Ligand code: KG4
């Protein structure tokens with residue numbers, strides 16, 4: 001097949017990103033402009049600020065992605081953009097830019113679902129990976145167990161009924177005074193702590209359900225700390241971080257493996273910011289049995305546009321094009 005060059009654009013949260021991807025799996029450039037430093041002082045992403053910062057960065061990021069890949073706008077075969085789900089004002093910046101490019105260059109426009117893109121991040125470094133496989137997508141906004149039946153066909157097998165896993169990491173990090181974003185900070189802190197110091201109770205919805213609940217674990221940590229404070233007792237932050245992390249990671253691993261076994265799939269993958277967690281990776285290695293485990297490098301776990309270019313390629317091959325009425329959608333099923 002002839003080479004297809006896709007420009008991916010991502011702006012659903014606090015990363016403005018653009019990448020050029022060849023034939024879905026060969027990343028020629030991957031440019032990310034992060035707003036983390038700006039949102040850090042508020043302890044989380046401020047949507048209005050995120051939109052403005054995307055607007056300031058988007059053109060430069062796209063130009064850099066083309067420059068690094070050594071291609072011109074004319075070389076591109078399609079423009080792929082994340083259009084759902086995410087912060088609507090943030091998404092709109094990427095969507096508007098992609099529409100303007102597609103219109104002015106007279107190139108096809110491809111709409112990419114952010115969760116599908118996270119799953120596709122696994123294809124980039126694992127050239128042998130092909131569907132079907134079951135993927136855990138855990139990030140600041142989502143916690144899903146998804147069956148990737150085909151490159152463009154997905155089925156949700158389980159999801160969180162309250163907080164996302166990453167959200168719980170971020171909130172617990174905040175009460176521990178570790179700052180934002182909490183996931184990487186808890187991951188690091190937990191390395192010096194005892195995971196069996198405290199048992200934060202997990203919620204299970206029965207053996208046939210792969211749904212999650214993380215708000216109970218989060219509240220468990222908050223109540224535990226309150227209790228200690230009231231009694232005037234001190235605690236080791238690393239022990240709390242390690243115990244919290246253990247509780248979350250165990251349930252993520254259990255549901256992913258349980259779903260793969262139930263659906264008779266021999267490959268599992270992880271994706272999204274929480275997939276960068278070292279304890280989750282270790283837990284899955286320990287539990288995986290005969291299942292083949294895939295995960296992306298940390299740079300492809302958190303938000304990036306290479307995964308959008310990859311996912312966009314498969315939508316492109318499938319003829320899933322959008323016209324200029326494409327809009328940003330804050331919530332959308334995968
Ligand atoms: O995928 P992502 O960049 O953005 C969303 O789509 O939400 O994920 C960000 C989330 C944050 O909640 C962050 O704390 C979490 O991923 N995260 C981690 C780690 N690195 C990022 N959580 C646990 N351990 C990590 N190492």
Ligand code: ZN
Pocket residue numbers: 114118139272273302303
């Ligand atoms: Zn994401």
